[in-house]
Amino acid sequence: QVQLVESGGGSVQAGGSLRLSCAASEYTPSIRTMGWFRQAPGEEREEVAIIYTVSGYAYYFDPLKGRFTISQDNAKKTVYLQMNDLKPEDTAMYYCAADGRIRGSRPNEYAYWGQGTQVTVSS
Numbered sequence: 001q002v003q004l005v006e007s008g009g010g011s012v013q014a015g016g017s018l019r020l021s022c023a024a025s026e027y028t029p030s031i032r033t034m035g036w037f038r039q040a041p042g043e044e045r046e047e048v049a050i051i052y053t054v055s056g057y058a059y060y061f062d063p064l065k066g067r068f069t070i071s072q073d074n075a076k077k078t079v080y081l082q083m084n085d086l087k088p089e090d091t092a093m094y095y096c097a098a099d100g101r102i103r104g105s106r107p108n109e110y111a112y113w114g115q116g117t118q119v120t121v122s123s
Contacts, residue, residue: 002026002112004096009117012086016121020081022096022114027077028053033103034079035110036070038092038119047105048094051079061105086121094119 003025012018024031035050049070051058058070069082079096094117097110 002031002098004098004112004114006094006096006114006117009094009119011120011122014087014121014123016086017082017084018086018119020083020094020096020117020119022079022081024077024079024096024098028074030100031098032101033099033110034072035097035103036079036081037095037097037107038090039095039116040092043092045095045107047107049081050103050105052102059105083119086119088121088123090119091121092119093117 005023008018008020031053033050033052036048037045038048039045047061048064049060049068051070051072067085071080096114098112099110103109
């Protein structure tokens with residue numbers, strides 16, 4: 001069972017930045033895809049960004065491209081999400097996810113999930 005622990009959430013004003021971290025109990029090669037997803041109240045969980053742990057290739061949910069950056073530190077078994085120019089509509093619970101296969105944007109593809117970290121952006 002892979003354990004994922006997120007941190008770094010908080011409350012910021014619009015235009016501010018936050019850096020989320022997700023520490024995994026296991027990483028490559030057993031984990032092939034790591035992802036960040038978010039869920040606002042009353043909304044479905046949606047993809048933010050994913051990274052393939054072996055190649056380092058990253059994919060972003062189009063509207064967020066340019067503001068958010070996903071990265072990894074394989075030695076620390078940690079994935080990061082740098083979020084800049086935050087907007088009130090970015091307010092959500094942010095979740096880290098992992099899977100042993102190459103996965104895409106659908107949350108139900110991922111086997112492992114963290115507990116989430118809250119991001120609140122005020123105007």
